[in-house]
Amino acid sequence: MSDTVEYVNQSVAPPHPLKEFWFYFKENKGAVVGLYYIVIVILVAIFANFIAPHGPFEQYRDAILKPPAWMDGGIWTYPLGTDDVGRDILSRLIYGARLSLFVGVIVVTISLAAGILLGITSGYIGGYYETAIMRMMDIMLAMPALLLAMAIVTILGPSLRNAILAIAIVILPHYVRLTRASVLSEKTKDYVTASTVSGAGTFRLMFIVILPNCMAPLIVQATLGFSTAILDAAALGFLGLGAQPPTPEWGAMLANALQFIQRAWWMVTFPGLAILLTVLAFNLAGDGLRDALDPKLKR
Amino acid sequence: MIRFLFRRIAMIIPAFIGVTLLTFALIHLIPGDPVELMAGERGIDPVRHARLMAQLGLDKPLPIQYLNYITGVMRGDLGKSLVTKQPVLKEFLTLFPATLELSLFALTFAITVGLPMGVLAGVKRGTFLDHSVMGLSLTGYSMPIFWWGLQLILFFSVYLGWTPVSGRISALFWIEPDTGFMLIDALRSEEKGTWISALRHLILPSLVLGTIPLAVIARMTRSSMLEVLQEDYVRTARAKGLAPWRVIMIHALRNATIPVITVIGLQTGVLLAGAILTESIFAWPGIGKWILESIHRRDYPAIQGGVLIISSLIILVNLGVDVLYGIVNPRIRHTR
Numbered sequence: 177m178s179d180t181v182e183y184v185n186q187s188v189a190p191p192h193p194l195k196e197f198w199f200y201f202k203e204n205k206g207a208v209v210g211l212y213y214i215v216i217v218i219l220v221a222i223f224a225n226f227i228a229p230h231g232p233f234e235q236y237r238d239a240i241l242k243p244p245a246w247m248d249g250g251i252w253t254y255p256l257g258t259d260d261v262g263r264d265i266l267s268r269l270i271y272g273a274r275l276s277l278f279v280g281v282i283v284v285t286i287s288l289a290a291g292i293l294l295g296i297t298s299g300y301i302g303g304y305y306e307t308a309i310m311r312m313m314d315i316m317l318a319m320p321a322l323l324l325a326m327a328i329v330t331i332l333g334p335s336l337r338n339a340i341l342a343i344a345i346v347i348l349p350h351y352v353r354l355t356r357a358s359v360l361s362e363k364t365k366d367y368v369t370a371s372t373v374s375g376a377g378t379f380r381l382m383f384i385v386i387l388p389n390c391m392a393p394l395i396v397q398a399t400l401g402f403s404t405a406i407l408d409a410a411a412l413g414f415l416g417l418g419a420q421p422p423t424p425e426w427g428a429m430l431a432n433a434l435q436f437i438q439r440a441w442w443m444v445t446f447p448g449l450a451i452l453l454t455v456l457a458f459n460l461a462g463d464g465l466r467d468a469l470d471p472k473l474k475r
Numbered sequence: 476m477i478r479f480l481f482r483r484i485a486m487i488i489p490a491f492i493g494v495t496l497l498t499f500a501l502i503h504l505i506p507g508d509p510v511e512l513m514a515g516e517r518g519i520d521p522v523r524h525a526r527l528m529a530q531l532g533l534d535k536p537l538p539i540q541y542l543n544y545i546t547g548v549m550r551g552d553l554g555k556s557l558v559t560k561q562p563v564l565k566e567f568l569t570l571f572p573a574t575l576e577l578s579l580f581a582l583t584f585a586i587t588v589g590l591p592m593g594v595l596a597g598v599k600r601g602t603f604l605d606h607s608v609m610g611l612s613l614t615g616y617s618m619p620i621f622w623w624g625l626q627l628i629l630f631f632s633v634y635l636g637w638t639p640v641s642g643r644i645s646a647l648f649w650i651e652p653d654t655g656f657m658l659i660d661a662l663r664s665e666e667k668g669t670w671i672s673a674l675r676h677l678i679l680p681s682l683v684l685g686t687i688p689l690a691v692i693a694r695m696t697r698s699s700m701l702e703v704l705q706e707d708y709v710r711t712a713r714a715k716g717l718a719p720w721r722v723i724m725i726h727a728l729r730n731a732t733i734p735v736i737t738v739i740g741l742q743t744g745v746l747l748a749g750a751i752l753t754e755s756i757f758a759w760p761g762i763g764k765w766i767l768e769s770i771h772r773r774d775y776p777a778i779q780g781g782v783l784i785i786s787s788l789i790i791l792v793n794l795g796v797d798v799l800y801g802i803v804n805p806r807i808r809h810t811r
């Protein structure tokens with residue numbers, strides 16, 4: 177084959193999907209900033225042992241309620257100050273990043289997997305099975321997410337593990353509905369009929385033929401799911417129904433902060449700032465993903 | 476319209492049944508049975524245990540128990556609190572006005588700030604103003620409101636000393652609860668300054684609780700405004716030479732608010748869930764704080780009743796919004 181032909185072929189071929197995706201994604205400046213921030217948080221979480229100046233549980237009895245380094249009385253040994261038992265707040269926040277990302281990953285994995293399974297089967301099978309599942313999801317959606325999660329934690333008992341499970345259950349309906357809606361619109365299309373005619377089995381049709389074409393909205397929802405998971409886990413931790421002290425979870429770190437509000441604002445401010453920035457980053461990235469993946473918005 | 480109304484009302488019945496099933500399951504999924512829970516740490520001898528179980532109808536098969544539970548619910552019997560021994564419904568009704576007062580203020584704040592913000596952002600699309608509104612709204616949407624409440628206390632109460640930290644009214648005053656709405660009860664008080672004190676206590680919690688609804692309303696108003704501004708009739712209105720503000724405020728905004736109404740209705744759940752966090756920060760004696768305390772005290776009948784009433788309320792408000800929507804926008808009545 178000559179060089180010219182190759183050149184022509186290249187120019188006609190559409191850009192690699194990832195390249196095309198990045199082209200649209202980087203249009204949204206906020207989304208790019210969010211993505212960079214997420215990457216940084218992931219790195220911090222992975223290398224927490226090396227970055228954190230102190231252990232998350234180490235108590236320095238001679239340095240209780242030290243203010244941040246730049247204030248009077250603060251020292252650079254404890255850059256963001258210490259808490260009421262002399263633990264370094266920065267180190268606890270760094271280890272907390274691990275927990276928050278862990279919560280996000282597990283919650284999204286559980287609810288995405290279960291949501292896809294329920295959504296794709298109810299969309300494909302239909303009938304009473306579909307009605308039963310969808311009504312159940314509607315009922316779950318009628319309750320405020322936090323209240324339902326609290327009810328589930330009441331049954332299971334308060335701990336980080338049970339909080340994760342509760343949040344995964346609570347956000348499940350969104351994935352089920354989203355998957356079912358995409359399956360319904362996909363399953364009547366010609367390529368599915370073609371596969372059916374050529375003898376593909378039910379399992380293959382559901383998970384290999386249809387599912388890949390339903391992924392775009394699910395990816396967006398999964399990214400936004402991270403922010404919901406982190407926020408709700410922090411709220412449960414704050415209420416004493418999630419991670420229990422002395423776990424360095426961002427929400428649990430705020431649980432007894434109210435009593436120090438007069439004396440130690442740094443104990444009250446930094447953990448919440450970490451939650452807000454991380455949640456904001458995931459929401460920004462999710463918005464960008466939606467713009468990049470939604471073909472309707474592409475001009 | 477009547478058919479539409481009936482269809483909508485019929486749709487909520489399965490939802491109610493589902494919610495009662497869920498709250499019924501709640502009490503049966505917890506480890507230990509209710510009698511053991513009532514007996515507490517001391518334990519109870521098997522004979523009395525069996526007698527109490529029979530007395531409470533807990534020895535019957537589950538379907539019968541559920542039927543008994545649901546007939547009780549219909550009559551307004553939600554059981555008695557294990558801690559205070561008071562009927563759950565009575566406790567709920569005493570505390571509910573506090574939450575309602577707070578939620579109404581929060582919603583008013585969210586609408587009066589969020590709606591104009593959204594309209595401005597939509598009209599000035601792509602400008603610095605638009606970007607700031609959208610940025611602020613996304614930040615509000617991502618806000619851990621329990622932390623936001625602490626920050627506002629830190630700034631307004633601790634640093635500036637402008638607002639009180641917690642409660643519904645200064646400890647200097649004693650208000651005999653009558654309607655349960657502090658602002659109304661305080662008005663009838665003889666003492667000077669009670670009403671102002673009640674209002675000052677209401678400001679910070681409303682701000683905190685209204686933050687997420689504010690963000691959602693601003694976003695929704697903006698996108699709805701953008702859509703409406705592209706319609707032909709808006710161009711016609713402009714071409715007729717109407718004043719720009721008139722086109723925006725009268726012609727566009729009226730249609731743009733239709734989806735916003737739905738979104739405002741959907742905030743009921745957000746408000747009631749947010750009330751749990753807000754009330755626990757500001758020591759606001761409403762149902763949010765009550766449910767949280769019930770969970771910590773393992774007062775299962777109270778949790779069960781609270782979850783049931785709150786969920787039913789949300790279902791009813793959503794029904795109300797749907798009906799309102801059908802009145803505002805006749806097209807919706809004939810679909811489906």
